Amino acid sequence: MLSGARAWLQSASDLRAFRLVTRRSRLVLLAAGLVGLVGGGWLIKVRLTPPPLADVMTAAVTVGDIEEIVLASGTLKPVKLVAVGAQVSGRITALKVELGRKVAKGDLIAEIDSLTQQNTLRTAIASLDEKRAQRVEKEATLANAEATLARHQLTFAQKASSRADYDTAETTVKTTRAQIAQLDAQIVEAEVEVETARINLGYTRITAPIDGTVLAIVAQEGQTVNAVQSAPTIVVLGRLDVMTVRAEISEADIVRVKPGQDVWFTILGDPERRFHATLQSIEPAPESIKTDSSFSTTSTSSTSSSSSSSTSTSAIYYIGLFDVPNPDGRLRTYMTAQVRIVLGGAKAVPVVPAAALGGRRDDGTYPVQVIGARGEIESRAVTVGFNTKVMAEIRAGLTAGERVVTGRRNAETQAQTRMGPPPPMGF
Missing domain, CATH: 2.40.420.20 (conserved putative lor/sdh protein from methanococcus maripaludis s2 fold)
Structure with a gap:
């Protein structure tokens, strides 16, 4: 009986321990559920609610x-650009320059066959000498006529000669003087012809009109040029120590731009370097004025209307000009310049x-x-x-x-x- 009591007490103790463990497990599970619920709610809030000023x-x-500017696209050109041509026709016998070579004003560039011009000059000189010889002859004739007239004046006063002889002598003097005056005019004309022939002979030696660099050689040695209708170009010279920028300014910005404003520009090959200058002038009309239909006398009304329509829809640009020094030759002909015209800052x-x-x-x-x-x-x-x-x-x-x-x-x-x-x- 004692052993049965002990077994009963042991089972009761185990039951109480089991109930205690079960109660604690429930509390732990409940606490874990609350923590999960709070964490999930916070996570949902964070994901669905944007942070302050997130939008x-x-x-x-x-x-x-800060710098308020007007943008423009420009083209670099030499401050002086000259197409050196021939004023006489003939074959180029010598070409004295090379591409890229620097020349000074007056340097020989090319020579044209001058035989024709030399012959023309000789003919003109011969004609001049002939006129001068004729004048010397007429001067002698005039002296003889004046002496004859003097004798007739004396004899006529003494009634030793007739009136007709006196009148004939007087007419001869006047005629000879008129002939001399005519020869004087012919001599002047002949001198002009000689001078023209001498100038044309000089045109066979083509010289540089400015200091510059040979940018292009259009004609070659041995080529025949014809200067009858137009002056053919032999070489193109440019002065490269100073470059002129022709900036295209849109009509929307031109009202804010004026000469004297500061400008700077960059080139495509060196966008980090700025070239500074001052806007010198603005052309009063855009380039399109050169092709305006108002100057065409053969255009019909339909052509004029279509031209006006196309002009009104195309962009209008005004040309702003400024010079920039180019001592190192970094700026080259016809480079593109990204121009900024400074309005203020x-x-x-x-x-x-x-x-x-x-x-x-x-x-x-x-x-x-x-x-x-x-x-x-x-x-x-x-x-x-x-x-x-x-x-x-x-x-x-x-x-x-x-x-x-x-x-x-x-x-x-x-x-x-x-x-x-x-x-x-x-x-």
């Missing part, structure tokens, strides 16, 4: 330099992206959305100075370090922000 893009107000001023500005108000200010100290967005009016359409100068309303709203993120960007970055490739 806006911001930028800081910084201090920097400021240094070390507060600047913001132009996208942060709203529409201009009647009082001249612009609305800007600013991020406050607690992350809230507030609207503020600012005064703007120079505006390049990319960056804008702030003259009042903002200080360096503040942040402004520059735009809103799109739906795809916001979704990526909420969901986090995509998983690595392969997972």
Whole structure:
């Protein structure tokens, strides 16, 4: 009986221990469930609720330099560009220059066969000598006629000769004097012919009209040139120590541009180097005026109307000119220049992206959305100075370090922000 009591007590103790373990397990499971529920809710909130200001893009107000410019595309040309041609016809017997060679004014470039011009000069000189000889002859005749007239005057006064002889002698003197005057005019004409022939002979020696560099050789030695209808080009010379930039300025920008403004440009081969100059002049009309239909007398009304229509739809550009030194020869003929005409600028001023500005108000200010100290967005009016359409100068309303709203993120960007970055490739 004692052993049975002991067995009963042991079973009761085991039951109490089992109930205690079961109760603790339930508490642990309940606590784990609560923790999982709270963590899941927090995770859902983080994933589905965007962080503060996640849907806006911001930028800081910084201090920097700003320059308001007008963009233009330009072409580099030598400050002097001359096509050296032939003024007489003939065969080129010698070509004295090479491509790229520098020449001085007066240097011999080419020679043309001069035999024809030499013969023309000799003929003109012979004609001049003939006229001068005829004048000497007439001067002798005049002297004899004047002596005869003097004798007839004496004899006629003494009634020793007739009136007819006196009149004949007087007429001979007047005629001879007129013939001498005619010969004087012919001598002048002959002298002009000699001078023209001598000049034409000089044209057979083609010399450099300016100091420059041979940019092109159009004709070759042995080639025959014909200068009857037009002057054929032998070589092209250019002065390369100074280059002229012809910048095409659009009609939308030309009203803001004027001579005297600073300009700078870069070339495609060296975009980091700036070449500075001053805008010298602006041509009063675009290049298209040279082909205006108003100058054509053979165009019909239909052609004129179609030309006017095409002109009105094409872009209009005005040419701005300025010179730039080229001592090292880095700038070459017909290079393309990316020109910036400086309208104005400021240094070390507060600047913001132009996208942060709203529409201009009647009082001249612009609305800007600013991020406050607690992350809230507030609207503020600012005064703007120079505006390049990319960056804008702030003259009042903002200080360096503040942040402004520059735009809103799109739906795809916001979704990526909420969901986090995509998983690595392969997972």
